[in-house]
Amino acid sequence: MSGRFAIRIFLISSLYAILYFAYNHFSLTGSLMLPESSWVAVLYVICFVNLAALSGSWLLSLLKSSLDINGNTYRFLIVGTMSVAWIILMSVLGGWIFKILFLKNISVDEISETYPGFIAQGLVLGIFTAIIFTVLDHSLESYNRLQKSQLTAKILLTQQLNLRFETLRNQISPHFLFNSLNTISSLIYRDTNLAEKFIRHLASVYQSVLDNYEYLVISLDKELALVEHYSYLMQVRFEKAFYIDIELPDDPEKSCVPPLSIQMLVENAIKHNQLSQETPLRVRVFTTGDSIVVQNNCIGNPQHLKIGKDLYQKPDKGKPQGVGLQNIKDRYTLLSNKPVSITRDQYFSVSLPLIPADESATLYK
Numbered sequence: 001m002s003g004r005f006a007i008r009i010f011l012i013s014s015l016y017a018i019l020y021f022a023y024n025h026f027s028l029t030g031s032l033m034l035p036e037s038s039w040v041a042v043l044y045v046i047c048f049v050n051l052a053a054l055s056g057s058w059l060l061s062l063l064k065s066s067l068d069i070n071g072n073t074y075r076f077l078i079v080g081t082m083s084v085a086w087i088i089l090m091s092v093l094g095g096w097i098f099k100i101l102f103l104k105n106i107s108v109d110e111i112s113e114t115y116p117g118f119i120a121q122g123l124v125l126g127i128f129t130a131i132i133f134t135v136l137d138h139s140l141e142s143y144n145r146l147q148k149s150q151l152t153a154k155i156l157l158t159q160q161l162n163l164r165f166e167t168l169r170n171q172i173s174p175h176f177l178f179n180s181l182n183t184i185s186s187l188i189y190r191d192t193n194l195a196e197k198f199i200r201h202l203a204s205v206y207q208s209v210l211d212n213y214e215y216l217v218i219s220l221d222k223e224l225a226l227v228e229h230y231s232y233l234m235q236v237r238f239e240k241a242f243y244i245d246i247e248l249p250d251d252p253e254k255s256c257v258p259p260l261s262i263q264m265l266v267e268n269a270i271k272h273n274q275l276s277q278e279t280p281l282r283v284r285v286f287t288t289g290d291s292i293v294v295q296n297n298c299i300g301n302p303q304h305l306k307i308g309k310d311l312y313q314k315p316d317k318g319k320p321q322g323v324g325l326q327n328i329k330d331r332y333t334l335l336s337n338k339p340v341s342i343t344r345d346q347y348f349s350v351s352l353p354l355i356p357a358d359e360s361a362t363l364y365k
Helices: 003-029 038-067 072-102 108-114 118-171 174-190 192-212 220-241 261-271 323-335 357-364
Strands: 242-246 255-257 281-288 291-297 304-307 310-313 341-344 347-353
Touching: 003 038, 038 072, 174 192, 174 220, 192 220, 220 242, 220 255, 220 261, 220 281, 261 281, 261 291, 261 323, 261 347, 323 347
Parallel strands: 242 281
Antiparallel strands: 281 291, 291 347, 304 310, 341 347
């Protein structure tokens, strides 16, 4: 229980105790004027009501946390029942202590005969107070849960937008475009037909990026189509230093993945290995169970690679490593309760959970 909440309980309980005592005193005497000796009784009522309220709030908070009450109906019933029981218990206990302290010479029977209905009135007021408290507690809990859910939804949306923007920025980076233009420039003089195919595949890559990056997930067939276009560019660029084998699953349109996720893993395999025609990089994309795996052989740290007479440097020095993979893991954290699996042995394998197409619609709600 926080200090601010305890102060709030204290103020409300004190006001309630004063009003409760004034109502009872007026109903018994017909006047609100108190003799000097009654102020001690007022102070007692205020202290006892505050003690009962603070201890009751503490016990109810423990009850809620221990039972983990999620359903609104169960929460209302349990809190209401416990509140009524607690207030009745405190009313009886407080009345008994009050009698001992201030009404020593008057028996309970005499109180009932002199002030008929007084005891029943106190119990009714206690139960009525418990009902009001339960309704207010339920309303505040519901409002707080609504506020938290709305805030969580906004945070998740912001994270998704940031991750998708980061993915788009990485894919259309000047480094990728610069290497592609260099490749086109060298192909124009050697093989115009190959240069034309390269340009078409490059256009298809960017078209796919622009068409799909705004979505949370896309169908597996669309993602693998992008991977095929991107892989064609890399195979032309690196010639016999890069090979890829894509095993298309049955009904790829029935499964979804985050856009650019598989493509980013293929790109990472190229960035983080030292390619050469003597030790080529081999990437395999295949499905197993309800996951799709991107696997590549490990052939050393990336520095330079030489293909023919051309020397390539990759990746940019000083650029943080593992950013793309972390981006994929973060996106899956927001989309699925199944984690991304990473295996490092003689192969580097990343397993991405497949999201069924019929479940993907719920991600947009």
